[in-house]
Amino acid sequence: MIAREHQIYDVVGIGFGPSNLSLAISLEEHRANVLTNPITSAFFEKQPRFGWHPNMLLPDATMQISFLKDLVTFRNPVSRYSFVSFLHSQGRLARFVNRQDFFPTRAEFHQYLEWAESSLSNVVTYSSAVTGIRLPPEALHGTPEYVEVDVRTATGETRTVNARNVVVSTGLVPRMPDGIKRDARVWHSSEFLARFAEVDPARLRRVAVVGAGQSAAEITKFFHDRLPEAQVTAIMPSYGYSVADDTPFANQIFDAAAVDEYYFGADGARDAFWRYHKNTNYGVADSDIIRDLFEIQYAEEVGGAKRLHYRNLTKVRAVEQAGDERIVHLVSQLEGEPQQLDVDAIVFATGYDSLDPSSLLGDLDRFCLRDESGRHRVERDYRLVTTPDLPVGIYLQGGTEHTHGLSSSLLSNIAVRSGEIADSIIQRRAERELVPAGALQAADS
Structure with missing residues (x-):
């Protein structure tokens, strides 16, 4: 995919692992449900091809989460991008069921991710590292409508794309x-x-x-x-x-509802999540x-x-x-x-170590508010809290453990998390355009 430099994208995604792949699917399903003015997006990944922890695909290693916690099912159970749809496409659905096991091998789950990614090659550019995000020159004369995202290709070429929203998903360090x-x-x-x-x-x-x-x-x-x-x-x-600890009650901390309990909970409740349930992962x-x-x-x-x-x-x-x-x-x-x-x-x-967007944000970090401990403040929809001088949305897929809890960088809540980010971007665009949000038919969430 070749992103056009002068187009202003609704979403530019930095990194294209499972989290932003799930987001791309959510946006694609939204586009399929609207007749006009669909959400536009472009994703950039520094790796030459899609890969999810390829150096830990050890023989017989199994997933530690259920196959139902795939890219889409908890957000949209009828999505064509589900793990069940993948198995059906490969002619393995009956045999997988006959295993009587919720947990696929890590190699098979990686095949599933590659299968899902193959239908979205039009939105991602590989061998492209985002080196920085900055305000456009016209920001000196008013509130900016977008930010400029600098991208360096494998050949050393540097180009710039424009984004109304940026979703950072560069993975763990x-x-x-x-x-x-x-x-x-x-x-x-x-x-x-x-x-x-x-x-x-x-x-x-x-x-x-x-x-x-x-x-x-x-x-x-x-x-x-x-x-x-x-x-x-x-x-x-x-x-x-x-x-x-993978017992049923402990596993509830990875439910989407637990994110609300953590985000809106008191400090004592948040401490208890980590103190009692860190041993889940x-x-x-x-x-x-x-x-x-x-x-x-x-x-x-x-x-x-x-x-x-x-x-x-x-x-x-x-x-x-x-x-x-x-x-x-x-x-x-x-x-x-x-x-x-x-x-x-x-x-x-x-x-x-968790994702820290500070170096990537550069000068834009001065618009991002922090809590008493010096950590970025993050809204419930995973959007960084910024001053009114920066209306452009900066969303994090990872690095939000202090605000959203233990599942912030895990696969367990990936479908719902990505859907919430997509819904937020769609809703905020509708409000900017003064169009009723329902008219945009947001993606299943």
Whole structure:
């Protein structure tokens, strides 16, 4: 897709992962329901093609949410973009049902996302990184109608498109411990499969995984399965893995209704959400893989040939390069003395930092209001609270955990969240044009 530079788009989306893909579908379904003046949109993605955590598509890894929490179903159950529609198109619907399992593999869900994206190639431009957002020159003489979005292509060309609304969905930022840099043998889980493919497995005789969450557990098991001669060490800040709470009452915190409870709740209520229910997603692992790893450990103890090792209550202080090897300096809370571990590769499954739009907004950030803790204020419809000098809408898909709760950057609420953003943009345009909102027939929500 080639976005026209001089057209003013109703929506410019920055990033095209699942969140903005879901938004694009919501806007497409709105366009299909109106006869005149449809919403216009253009999306820009820095990757060369669509991909959702491609380096963690490990064999047999399953989703941690139901297939019904797809791009559309909770917003529009009859959408042609549902996971059920995908299965039907692939001739697998009956066989999937016969599995009697709510959770598809991660690889199959990725196929679903690619299938949905293939019908929306006309609204997205790949290999295009948004480098900044700024006011147009005419803003000096009045309130701006739009902002200018600067886009750099893979060839280094820079172009500008105009937007009445911007939706930022650039994803999470991989987090490494302070002072530790990634290199050819020091990896973050976000790059795991690509890095693993670059190394001869025969040269990986000693490997380590840092972390105690789902990704850490999956990579530890992957190493143990794929490297039958290797010593595998799991370095954990906790005393073993903790199970993810996926029980029915706890799962209610990911319901759309829970977003209202969090957003409009008092500070004490918000604190309680995190205090009691952080274990639904953060630093925890599924019970199945925990049991698998424990069985491996026990079987090795019985057999007397131990390859899987655990360093509990231990943190990495530094990683030192020594040729192709890496010397890992550890601090154990159990022993209190510095320790050393020599490895051929080490993976940090240490999570991600939330989206922070400040650098992308640049000078526009001065129009965005903040709370007492210095965080961006966000309206219920995921729109940044701005001064009247900036009527242009800036929406966030991610980075709103402090205002909207635990599901802000997760797939669980993606369909409803994207629908609410689409409805907000449509409603606000109707109000600007002094047209009754009902006449625009907003998308299902």
